[in-house]
Amino acid sequence: MSEINISYNPSFSPFALALSRESRQDVNACFQCRKCAAGCPVAFAMDLTPTQIIHAARLGLEDVVLSSKTIWLCASCQTCTTRCPQDVDIARVMDAARIIAMRRGVKPSVKSVKTFFYTAVKNIKRFGRMYELGLIMGLKLKSGEFTKDMELGMEMFRKGKIKLVPSFKGMRDTRRIYRAVKKEESR
């Protein structure tokens, strides 16, 4: 997994260029061997295999990539990244596709995953450390699935695995860092 710095390359479609800039990965290096698809543990639930996502990106099929289920279902297990014979960090490309989809306001094909990322990242900012009960409640409010995992949640609570009160430690630091990141990214 080597990083590249692409400024302009006529062999890249505009979307491949955008994706390669965000991920620092050369999607054009892919020769479609399908090792990433073969090893992907979540491929059974995806609409396109990781190999097809890379191919679509190379062709500039932005909407195919950004409206796919695949970019949201990727569990970042790093199997594809580890096995790619062309050294493409495919998991990083999936991250980049999600980031571009969110930035461009594309409606996510798997809403629950986007909601999870969004709610969790706000939770970390607010509390400094992950506050699980807050996260679970936040997800329930957004999904409307109030009874999902209720019994399991109660049992974990009884066993002291889910804390009632957040820690608040380091929340000043996370808020400061988030603000600075936002400022840097809007440049």
Add this chain to the structure above:
Amino acid sequence: MSYAYYPGCSLHSTAEEYDKSFRKVCSGLGIELDEVRNWICCGSSPAHATSHLLSIALPVHNLSLVEKSGRDEVVVPCAACFSRFKFALYEVERDVELSRKVNEVVGCDFGGKVNVIHPLEILSAKTAIARAKVVRDLSFIKAVCYYGCLLTRPPEVMKFDSCEYPMSMDNVLRSVGVNTLDWSYKTECCGASLALSETGIVVKLVGDILAEAKRAGANAVAVACPLCHANLDTRQAEAEALKGEKFGIPVFYFTELIGLALGYGQKELGLDKHIVSVEPYLNSLHGGV
């Protein structure tokens, strides 16, 4: 021997037994842990899925706290935190521009002089001492070691054990008298944080992993990751319903098994916190532990 210690969010909540048992094992083996003061979340997948800069900045803040405290090594038990810390080190070392940006947003001057290590690395170097301190026979346990995704992948970043067939956990557990079995699912994925969004995917993957563990002849699974533990333990009943097959396989943090071998009690190690109860298992298999 003394290390800076970054427990991470899970070890203070859903994986409290990992923290408890790791601390016990360390105190038993003369290893001192000094928790990093005012540490913050590593960002985990919600950070790297939403902002690359944030996903590097959060671990670097923690690493700079370690550096400022005058230490050059930090032990990180959670596989997800371990992965994010290693990624941060890998990227700032190779990318001067990113390193500058990260230092600016964090407000630090991180020099990259911190070594990130996993408890398995410390305990691998202590197997002779651990073996000499074993007071409880655990030879009735036939465990499969489940390393999951992030401990070893990608190998250029993690530089830890083998990415397709790791053995460090097997070797550590064998040194304290636990039998570990050969199996092919050591580094399969459990679906990780999809448990909180697309639960069905996790239940399917957990079912596959546990079915394979059973086929291999295991009566326990050993893990080194809070998310692997949470998924295999809390989703086991749903996986049984999906597969139409009873597993009843307790899932242990490897530190809990070492702790048991060293003679610590079930409660001291946090074994009462599991969803798949381990008490009847330990009692029935061994005439009481």
